[in-house]
Amino acid sequence: MRKLLAGLIGSSMLLLSACGSSGADEASSSGDNEKEQEVVKIGITQIVEHPSLDAAREGFIAALKDAGYEEGKNLELDYQNAQGDANNNMSIAQNLVNDDNDLILAIATASAQSVVQSTKDIPILFTGITDPLSADLVKDLDKPGENVTGTSDTHPDAIKNTIASIKKFVPEAKTVGIIYNDGEANSIVNVENAKKALEENGLEYALTAISTSSEVKQAAESLVDRSDVFYIPKDNTVVSALESVITVANKEKIPTFVGESDSVERGTFSSYGFEYHDLGYKTGEMAIEILNGKNPGDIPVGFPDNLELIVNKSAAEKQGVELTDERLEGAKVIGD
Incomplete structure (x- = not known):
């Protein structure tokens, strides 16, 4: 009888222990879920x-x-x-x-x-x-x-590499037309760096400043008679209306170089980008x-890791650029 009673007591203790453990596990699981769902x-x-x-x-x-x-x-x-x-x-x-x-x-x-x-x-x-x-x-x-x-x-080499490539793809070019928003601090820095690179490559420049995207097409048209090629820096106002520049460039066969690769995918000719x-x-x-x-x-400020020459073949045809194997060496060609 004592053995039976002891067994029953032992079983009860195990059952209570199991129930307590289950409750603790559920509480722990609930806490983890709440942590995971913290927004x-x-x-x-x-x-x-x-x-x-x-x-x-x-x-x-x-x-x-x-x-x-x-x-x-x-x-x-x-x-x-x-x-x-x-x-x-x-x-x-x-x-x-x-x-x-x-x-x-x-x-x-x-x-x-x-x-x-x-x-x-x-x-x-x-x-x-x-x-x-x-x-x-x-x-x-x-x-x-x-x-x-x-x-x-x-990227420290992006602008100077892009400007240098103008001489490679359009060797007869003498003057580069630049459209930019003189109210954008970033654009002013980019234009100043582009001017230095142009001077180093023996190229002249014609500048046209705008303040809104609605002025971009007229600015491009005003540069047609003064430019052999266009260069569009990383300028948020101009790039937001980039199709206006592309329309003029294609019509007048003016090769258009840009400050970033996404604009090449949209129909400009070339850039060193990422x-x-x-x-x-x-x-x-x-x-x-x-x-x-x-x-x-x-945390240190980060910069682009990779830089590559990107050329839009379709834009080259529309803007009058002759592509050769030598000129395309090392380039990523899109727009076939």
């Missing part, structure tokens, strides 16, 4: 729509997704586009700050400047920036300091570091 809020501000900036944004989001952050689950994205309007740009920056985002991504110089002016408390990442130092976004490229870091789209999606992805990897607790100011 991260990220605001994105972009000065204007065009393929390069869009690709950078898409690359950023792809990096987040690869790290386990996905919209509708544990990620809330608030993407806003200023459509090139300075007032909208500042309002967007202030709204993203007031919405208590965990991190803000600013795409292009004007967007980044507005956000940096609006907060010192929220981590800020930028991408698609020509010169973070002259734009007063960071104090040092290796040690940015404070709450800001990101990626620049200025993939903006890759640049955005690199920025997304920085976001993961910040979300994991790293201080933005301790």
Whole structure:
């Protein structure tokens, strides 16, 4: 009888122990699920729509997704586009700050400047920036300091290689027409670098400044009689209306060189460029570091890893450029 009683007591204890363990496991599992479902809020501000900036944004989001952050689950994205309007740009920056985002991504110089002016408390990442130092976004490229870091789209050899290639593809060229928005800080830097490269290659230049995308076609037409080729720098206003330049270039057979590869895919002739999606992805990897607790100011500013010559064969035919095997050596040819 004692043995039976002892057995019953032992069985009861085991049962209670099992039930307690199950309850603890369920509580632990519930806690893990809650942690997994914790939502991260990220605001994105972009000065204007065009393929390069869009690709950078898409690359950023792809990096987040690869790290386990996905919209509708544990990620809330608030993407806003200023459509090139300075007032909208500042309002967007202030709204993203007031919405208590965990991190803000600013795409292009004007967007980044507005956000940096609006907060010192929220981590800020930028991408698609020509010169973070002259734009007063960071104090040092290796040690940015404070709450800001990101990626620049200025490969040190991009402009000088592109300008040098003008002599290779259009050896008879003497004057290069440049359209740019003199209100964009990034564009001014790019144009100054292009002017130096042009002088080094014995080329003259004709400049036409615009302030809105609606002026781009007229600017291109005004350069026809003064230019042998066009060069379009990384200028958000002009690139957003790039088809206007391409229309004039094709009609007048003016070879058009550009500051980034996405514009070559749209119908310009050539550039030394890189993939903006890759640049955005690199920025997304920085976001993961910040979300994991790293201080933005301790992350060095990043730059494009790869640079390649890209030539649009179809544009070459429309713009009167003769392509030879020698000229195309080492180039990535698109638009067959």
